[in-house]
Amino acid sequence: MQLKTTLALVAALAAQVAMCWSIPKGTAPGVYSVEVFDNGTEHHVFLSHLPNVTTTPRSGPRHISARFLPSRDTAGAPKDCKSRDDEPCPRHTECYLREGPAFISPDExxxxxxxxxxxxxxGAxxxxxxDLYSVDTCSVAYVCNMGGSRDWDGTxxxxxxxKTSxxxxxxxxxxxxxxxxQTRWMPPALDSKVEGTSRTYQMMYGYEAYCTSFGHDFCGRGADGHNG
Known part of the structure; x- marks a missing residue:
């Protein structure tokens, strides 16, 4: 029994490792997609250059002490979310107070x-x-399909x-x-055996520091390639 338990734990850890990915060193600014195959091979695809963005003169972001900020908000989705099948519903918002600098470049x-x-x-x-990620110098933005009750494609x-920003x-x-x-409720599956059940999936959006060893946890699957 103990051997079986050990093997199960090893298999679970191997599955977690296989899902990790790193942004390759020297990645040029742009938008990319990434997936990890069952054998652990990472497949990064360049999708597009960054669009031109008109920047507004700023005095710079304000330093905010971490002790005044919550580290995580785990509030559940509103009770009426399931009635809005065509709209995303907030699941939770997290603050990465130790992910590199106290703030990241506004323009980047x-x-x-x-x-x-x-x-x-x-809608894409x-x-x-x-996962999709977008890199500009030392900032990275991302969106990931975290899955849900079934392995469905997301939007x-x-x-x-x-909205998430x-x-x-x-x-x-x-x-x-x-x-x-964000949690999304899709219309009931056509092959559902239980009338009225809905399939769900979750989409995560975020942004972090890319040039530090801390900005690595992109959707729980990423790992920073600069210092790893």
Whole structure:
């Protein structure tokens, strides 16, 4: 029994390791997709250059002491979420207070987010277990299909990215690294054996520092390639 338990733990750890990926060193600014095959091989694909973003003169982001910020918001989705099958529902928002610097560059973050917006538009498919990331210098924005009750493809949108960024800013502060996960309820599966059941999946959006050894936990699957 003990041997079986040990083997099961080893298999589980191996599966977790296989899902990890690193942004390759020297990655040029742009938008990329990434997935990890069963044998652990990473497959990164360049999708597009970053769009031109008009920047507004700023005085710079304000340093905010970590002791005044919550580390995580795990509030559940609103009770009426299941009635809105066509809209995402907030699941939780996280603040990465120790992910590198106290804040990330506003211009770089806006540019990286603009790359995600351009890729997702009014609706783009993100396959189950796949991630999209957008890099500009030392900031990375990302969107990942975290799956759910079934292994369905998901959809990302620019509007949802903007909404989640607002949630991160409200919870964490301006240009503080963080992520926000949204739960989507899809129409009942045609092959469902239980009438009225809905399939769900979760999409995570976020932005973090890319040039530090701390900015690594992109959707729980990423690992920073600069210092790892």
């Amino acid at each position: 973050t806006d540019s990286a987010n603009a790359g995600i917006d351009a890729q997702c538009g009014d 498919t993100v396959g189950h277990g796949k 990302c949108t620019a509007a949802e990215r903007r 607002e949630m991160i800013t409200k919870k964490c502060g301006a240009y503080i690294p963080g992520s926000s996960t």
